[in-house]
Amino acid sequence: MNAPTIWIIGPAIFAILLMAIRNQRALSFVGGFVAVLLALTAQFVPMEEALRLGSLSVRIESSLNILGRELLIRPEEGPLLTLIYGATALWFFGAEASKSALRLVPPGLLITALMVASIAVEPFLYAALVIEMVVLLSVPLVTSIYKPPGKGIIRFLIYQTLAMPFVLLSGWLLAGVEASPGNLALAGQSAAILGLGFAFLLAIFPLYNWIPMLLEEAPPFAVGFLLWIMPTVTLIFGAGFIDRYSWLRSSPQLTTALQFSGLLMLVTSGIWAAFQNHIGRIMAYGSIAETGFSLLALSLDMRLGIPILFLLFPARALGLTVWSLSLTIIKERSKSMRFSDVRGIVRTVPFASAGLILASLSTSGFPLLAGFPARLALWDALARVSLGTAFWMGIGVIGLFTASFRTMAVLSMADEYTGWEVGENWLQGIMLGLGVTGLFILGLFPQSVQYFLANLPSMFEHLGR
Amino acid sequence: MSPAVSWVVIALIAITSLGILLVRDWRWLIIYLSAQYIGVFILALQHLPLSMATVKVITGWMGAAILGMTRSNISEENEMQSVLPQGRFFRFIAAGFVGLLAATGAPRVDPMMADAGIVVSAGSLLLIGMGLLHLSITDQAMRVTVGLLTVLAGFEVLYAAVENSILVAALLAIINLGLALAGAYLMVATNVDDENEPEAM
Numbered sequence: 001m002n003a004p005t006i007w008i009i010g011p012a013i014f015a016i017l018l019m020a021i022r023n024q025r026a027l028s029f030v031g032g033f034v035a036v037l038l039a040l041t042a043q044f045v046p047m048e049e050a051l052r053l054g055s056l057s058v059r060i061e062s063s064l065n066i067l068g069r070e071l072l073i074r075p076e077e078g079p080l081l082t083l084i085y086g087a088t089a090l091w092f093f094g095a096e097a098s099k100s101a102l103r104l105v106p107p108g109l110l111i112t113a114l115m116v117a118s119i120a121v122e123p124f125l126y127a128a129l130v131i132e133m134v135v136l137l138s139v140p141l142v143t144s145i146y147k148p149p150g151k152g153i154i155r156f157l158i159y160q161t162l163a164m165p166f167v168l169l170s171g172w173l174l175a176g177v178e179a180s181p182g183n184l185a186l187a188g189q190s191a192a193i194l195g196l197g198f199a200f201l202l203a204i205f206p207l208y209n210w211i212p213m214l215l216e217e218a219p220p221f222a223v224g225f226l227l228w229i230m231p232t233v234t235l236i237f238g239a240g241f242i243d244r245y246s247w248l249r250s251s252p253q254l255t256t257a258l259q260f261s262g263l264l265m266l267v268t269s270g271i272w273a274a275f276q277n278h279i280g281r282i283m284a285y286g287s288i289a290e291t292g293f294s295l296l297a298l299s300l301d302m303r304l305g306i307p308i309l310f311l312l313f314p315a316r317a318l319g320l321t322v323w324s325l326s327l328t329i330i331k332e333r334s335k336s337m338r339f340s341d342v343r344g345i346v347r348t349v350p351f352a353s354a355g356l357i358l359a360s361l362s363t364s365g366f367p368l369l370a371g372f373p374a375r376l377a378l379w380d381a382l383a384r385v386s387l388g389t390a391f392w393m394g395i396g397v398i399g400l401f402t403a404s405f406r407t408m409a410v411l412s413m414a415d416e417y418t419g420w421e422v423g424e425n426w427l428q429g430i431m432l433g434l435g436v437t438g439l440f441i442l443g444l445f446p447q448s449v450q451y452f453l454a455n456l457p458s459m460f461e462h463l464g465r
Numbered sequence: 466m467s468p469a470v471s472w473v474v475i476a477l478i479a480i481t482s483l484g485i486l487l488v489r490d491w492r493w494l495i496i497y498l499s500a501q502y503i504g505v506f507i508l509a510l511q512h513l514p515l516s517m518a519t520v521k522v523i524t525g526w527m528g529a530a531i532l533g534m535t536r537s538n539i540s541e542e543n544e545m546q547s548v549l550p551q552g553r554f555f556r557f558i559a560a561g562f563v564g565l566l567a568a569t570g571a572p573r574v575d576p577m578m579a580d581a582g583i584v585v586s587a588g589s590l591l592l593i594g595m596g597l598l599h600l601s602i603t604d605q606a607m608r609v610t611v612g613l614l615t616v617l618a619g620f621e622v623l624y625a626a627v628e629n630s631i632l633v634a635a636l637l638a639i640i641n642l643g644l645a646l647a648g649a650y651l652m653v654a655t656n657v658d659d660e661n662e663p664e665a666m
Contacts, residue, residue, distance in 0.1 A: 067631045067635060068630065069630065126636065129640065132640050133636070133639065133643060137643075139647040139650060139651065140650060143654055144654065145653060145657065146657055148655050149654050149655060151604055154604055154606065154609055154651070157613070157651075158609060158613065161617070165593075165620035172624075172627045173577065
């Protein structure tokens, strides 16, 4: 028995088997239950140690050899698997409420398994190839064979595919820089190519224009899933790069580049969000801002930045789940997601409207909500480094708040004599209620996730120590 | 590789990639794409064993076959003419600039990529440049897929000089086929009648 078989190959095979199930509810619950089981196993079953089950002794090896290369899940990566599969379970349970289980669960589990493979594959550069496979699998996830695809999906495919060659080439060049650290020209070239690769992968300004387009044309719940899992794993992959190359880790230019790109993403997405009249596009800019926050966290001293980066992840997962579920429910009830069509909709879908507003406020960093503790820690740390940077982060956050309050105003702008009704079904109400409660719990008691997050920095050899 | 063969390979790649950029008929597009993979095969052979280089050409042909078979099932009148700008002259001139860039860039790229060889570097840069040019002037699913396959083909030729792992070759083959399948999926979706849409999934 080995870890890659349990958390990569097993789920991938199971995902393929799930394609035979055509019942939404069964699919959602089976997929969610399997994801929970995988998360619990990752948290509580020790790797590389003998586990006694009565007279049976089981030892989970951490590696598996494939075609001369290795898939390696180290014991320190257990909490990360818990986080990934736990959040995946959240999406799968929500899929039944959003009526997208058939579309989301089988490919979603396959995508999650591949994303875990991208963290586990050695040499770690091959992750770029695995991420590209995820991109290709995502195409049927966010489009329908019965509906012409929009420009968003085409741009998504182009930008994400172009990332792979850059990342692979930069890996080769970085190895050269390690061998001859004095070669500044080579260091510059490899850094530039690496930067381009991650700019495409993480959809860094101005390469993020596909995100708002995709949220306009594709089902919000499926897009939300992608906007959660892809940047999260890519950020870990990127942090792995910084961890492995000492010259990159100690480079002041890297800090500046991360800070600048993070701020650029946060400020532009905040300002664009403030002027949007489409609730789907506002969510898109919210997710772009989340990536901006993560890049800013990576630009800090790694002993401080890495814990903040990991603190951002649960809030992002929960916030995007609630946000995209709410959007899906609202989209069902209105002609489009434009402000003119969702005006006053709080009186017909109150839970979804509340979920949408609270998730949006959480992303903005509203006190008492899930996003607040990480943003406060980030802002505090940035202010200690540079007041100018903290000021620009404030501008971005103000933009996000403006978008949230504008959304709240539009959703509640109903005619005076319109009656209240509950348009959501009981399952949607329960899922949204649980999600919103989770947003408050993460905001009020951020230490509740520390159990999972405390040991996560140990997955890196140098960062966060 | 002898100088004469080198020139033939570069000429083959230049003609096929230019053909892909200029032709309007999808049949010619597929023919040029398939011929382009012969050039890719010869360039890959400089650094890879025959078996692994063969994988690249067969994968490429399979990708071209997937695209061609899908396109043949779509009626001609559904084809959207949205390649901008329309002028062939413009595209020809743009391709000329890409050729110049590849010719001048190859001597610089060659030492960076473990002395892959000028011909390999030039051919690779030409493919990457022409693929990018193609991507920049179209939003049709089929042409975007062909553009991406061209870029990847160029990258694979260059990357073969520094990495000859079987796993990488296998993953790249899967990605090429996956890209062709994703393109075929988008082509079918582009040409579907809205009335055929079933109940929301």
